[in-house]
Amino acid sequence: MDEKELLISCIDRELALLDELPVINGYALVIGGGKVGTRFIQNTSSERFPLVLTIDIDSEAEASGISEVVEDQKKLSSILRQKIEILEKNGHRSQKNGIPLNRNYFYRCDTGIIKYILSHGIPECIVPAVPVHIAAQLISDIMTFPLKYQQDAEIVRTSGPSIPVREFTVSDSDPAKKNFFNNFVSNLPEHIILSQYPEKGIIVLSYTKGDEMCPDHCSGYSGYCPFFERDKPRDTIDYVMELKSFHPGWVFESYQIGAGLGGISGNDVKKNLLDALKYVRNIYSMGNERNIDGNMGHVFFVGTSCKCHGILNLFYLNNTNITDFGSYS
Known part of the structure; x- marks a missing residue:
């Protein structure tokens, strides 16, 4: 297999993984925990968005004060898997059915982790609240592979080509x-x-x-x-x-x-x-x-x-x- 064939194989693998990812109704990812991100948390109901994850590079961003702070990436992965499973089974009825579902979570990180977050399930809504063109970064990031996600939530780059x-x-x-x-x-x-x-x-x-x-x-x-x-x-x-x-x-x-x-x-x-x-x-x-x-x-x-x-x-x-x-x- 030459380099071009290997590249096409990597693209096919990425396409298959992405195609299988569900879009999770009731889940919002807020990118930026400042004024705008905090206003989203405050102005949307838990019935409309039972799960809100906010990320920001600043550990003391305003949104961290009204959210449960997630300490590490392994814990973040565990929370996302658990909450997304609940939402997939019960949707917006999760709160009404008495299922415990804390709504707001905050994780300190830069925007480079977004692809990893999406690998758990794509939020119904992504709220860009930082001075960065998030969509452009997503397109760029999706082409930087191969990446694999291990059970311990570590991101590991494997050998192989990437789209230039x-x-x-x-x-x-x-x-x-x-x-x-x-x-x-x-x-x-x-x-x-x-x-x-x-x-x-x-x-x-x-x-x-x-x-x-x-x-x-x-x-x-x-x-x-x-x-x-x-x-x-x-x-x-x-x-x-x-x-x-x-x-x-x-x-x-x-x-x-x-x-x-x-x-x-x-x-x-x-x-x-x-x-x-x-x-x-x-x-x-x-x-x-x-x-x-x-x-x-x-x-x-x-x-x-x-x-x-x-x-x-x-x-x-x-x-x-x-x-x-x-x-x-």
Whole structure:
């Protein structure tokens, strides 16, 4: 088995594992235990979300004060297995049936553990409450394998290849990549482009301007923003979804959980992760790992968006022909 065949085998194994993971109704993963994460805990009921796990790198984050603190990864794994089993059997009825189910848990860690957490079962709702594009990290992380999860909850990297996914970064000395980035951005209307960072391959979208801040109680409006008295011809999510019609990409829609609170559907997370892996598998199985669509390299985007805001990250496969990206506009 050569390296490419081994890589495809690893992708198939990852696809099989991911496909078997259930989406657990009533389970929410909150990424960030500060103001927004804490507000989610306080403003959602135990009947709607009987299990809430909050993670944060700061052990003294606000959410830790209203949650049971989990001390180590082995304990975290044990809690997740136990609580998820209860939810799968009883769903939202767990509390009403008298089954003891503590709702709020807090674990100190960085976002690198998210893939491990998901390996126990995918939450119905993932709440990004940190200044990081979580969806982009999920897509990137799902391609860093092979990983295996042992019974003692340790993560062990095994030998073997990994998909060479890299951030699509642009420098002034690379006109081909700069041209590609500019062409990509040109497919978005100027009135929703808040900022762009070609050196990081990031585009930030918003109907707000400058230092404007949406109020905490905003519920997200289509057509017109009453807070800034601004017309909205289309929702931002519509513009982002439209990008998929001419370029590979995966979009995570942030939906309204409550006023000022947004979350990503676990079903969307599972589908996008599966589709991303299938996309890469197809590239390698067809022998097209060098280029695609003639002279364009294998560049793809990951986006998260709601009605008013959005963020896009560009990535590429590292062993594709990055000297000639061409234009697709």
